[in-house]
Amino acid sequence: MRSRFSLPLLLLIMALVMTACVPVAPPTAAEQAAQPAAESAEASETTATAAPHSLVDTEWVVAHQDDPNVRFLAISGKQEDFDAGHLPNAIYINLGGDLTNPADSTQGQILTQEALGELFSRLGIENDDTLVVYDGSNNLLSARAYWAFKYYQHADVRLYNGGTKKWVADGNSLSAEPVAALPATEYVAGDADPDLRTTGEYVLEHLDDPSTVVCDTRGPGEYAGTDVRADRGGHIPGAINVEWVNAVNTEDGTFKDTGYLADLYQRAGFAPDKQVITYCQTGVRGAHTWFVLSELLDYPQVRNYDGSWIEWGNDPSKPLQQ
DSSP states (O other): OOOSSOHHHHHHHHHHHHHHHSOOOOOOHHHHHHHHHHHHHHHHHHHHHHSOTTEEOHHHHHHTTTOTTEEEEEEESOHHHHHHOBOTTOEEEEHHHHSBOTTSSSTTOBOOHHHHHHHHHHHTOOTTOEEEEEOSSTTHHHHHHHHHHHHTTOSOEEEETTHHHHHHHTTOOOBOSOOOOOOOOOOOOOOOOTTTEEOHHHHHHTTTOTTEEEEEOSOHHHHHTSSOOSSSOSBOTTOEEOOGGGGEETTTTEEOOHHHHHHHHHHHTOOTTSEEEEEOSSSHHHHHHHHIIIIISOOSOEEEESSHHHHHTTOTTSOOBO
16 A cells, blocks of 8 residues: 655654654753853842842841851930940940041031041951941931941941831840940051042032932922021922932831832932932931942942032032922
């Protein structure tokens, strides 16, 4: 009986059968190494988005309470607040008294490189210590301290997300026990990083720069000029107002989800490919938004205008809008 298949078709079927019987070669060593690396990169990206390296949570704090290379720094404005309750073995730092420069003509400016070296040496802090800053003010004061320490290039600085609010919310008790002083060290502060901090002159030079956007982190009344805290009220021309509190969960003091934050700032007009300059009254709220954009959202160019409105608003030569 004549075959129903033509010769070309039979040859094609035979070729397919022979191909299926050929064993698959195992992956090469290079291919095997590349696959876990790719999986690791994906996992790191996911982890970084969910929990950036700059933030630590309560579980991390508990696990490192007795780590001799970790120093927990309570950033506050009042000694009595620290004395009333703090994390075990925390070191008290006064934001205004310790981290500003009293010799600067503009109030609230960052302390000098030499002053930071003297402060950390007195507190017993080493250059290779991991510094964990925290507060009871929705990360506001600790973000300013974090910015200051990174400005002088301390290698490892973390922020305890939520601080004392989160510590208590997670079922822990604050300590009122006195903290023993550490032996003095010889801490050497690094050179200032000019990419983190800027001046009024720099802001003025970039007002018409399409690649630069200015973020006013103050309240809407300050921005509009109805809440006046300098000789003049208003805002830097072209600045966009996103108040710093929009980035936090006030119930436990933590930062809002990074997805929400990315949407918030991009919708307001802050694209990641722009240089962003943050400011407020004295650079504290501006440092909080700097932390959100730079450390949580990975914006590559963010500078905090340290002089902020207390400098700009008191300078009649600087332009403003209301």
